[in-house]
Amino acid sequence: MPSYSMGQAAKLLGVSPETVRRWADAGRLRVARDGAGARVVDGADLARFAVERGAGLHAVPEDAVPTSVRNSFVGIVTAVRVDDVAAQVEVQSGPHRLVSLVTREAVEELKLAVGVTVTARVKSTSVHVDLP
Numbered sequence: 001m002p003s004y005s006m007g008q009a010a011k012l013l014g015v016s017p018e019t020v021r022r023w024a025d026a027g028r029l030r031v032a033r034d035g036a037g038a039r040v041v042d043g044a045d046l047a048r049f050a051v052e053r054g055a056g057l058h059a060v061p062e063d064a065v066p067t068s069v070r071n072s073f074v075g076i077v078t079a080v081r082v083d084d085v086a087a088q089v090e091v092q093s094g095p096h097r098l099v100s101l102v103t104r105e106a107v108e109e110l111k112l113a114v115g116v117t118v119t120a121r122v123k124s125t126s127v128h129v130d131l132p
Contacts, residue, residue, distance in 0.1 A: 003032070003040040013050060014095030023049075071122040073098060077114055082107055089129055091120045098122070100129050 006024075010017040023029040024039065029049050031039045041049075075093030087107040091098045098120045110131055112118070121128040 002043040003034070004043065004046055006031075006039055006041070009041045009046055012046065013053065073120045073122070075118060075120060077112055077116045077118055080107060080112055080114060087112075091118055091129065093120060102129065 004012065006020045007017045009029075010020045013020065020029065020041075021039075024031045024041075029041060030045050031041050034040045073091070073093035073096060075091040075096070075098065077089060078092045078097075079088070079090040081088040082104050085104055087102050087104050089100045089102060089107065089112055091100070100120065106112075106129075110118075110129065112129065116131075119130045121130060
């Protein structure tokens with residue numbers, strides 16, 4: 001089983017190495033020492049921790065509209081570029097940046113603008129943007 005340095009674990013989890021160290025010091029993430037004395041995280045432990053952490057990281061509000069799309073990310077609109085027919089909407093959800101191509105009409109109907117909270121729903125290669 002592979003093991004990961006604190007820096008590698010941080011990159012995989014989308015946080016700083018200092019955050020991983022704090023989690024380890026608090027007992028939230030199990031670490032060991034390698035032959036050189038550096039702290040490392042077992043791959044299976046890191047995978048379990050990532051799943052547990054991700055379960056509630058981008059939770060969709062309970063009163064959200066029911067949908068069959070399961071990959072949902074609550075985030076904030078960081079950019080909207082509109083032309084005559086199409087628009088590009090960028091959403092930041094935690095460490096994830098999502099970009100959706102939608103119609104100009106959809107941007108206007110949903111009143112999408114920088115600073116608006118949205119839920120980005122990803123299915124296959126499409127990103128659907130819904131208001132919370």
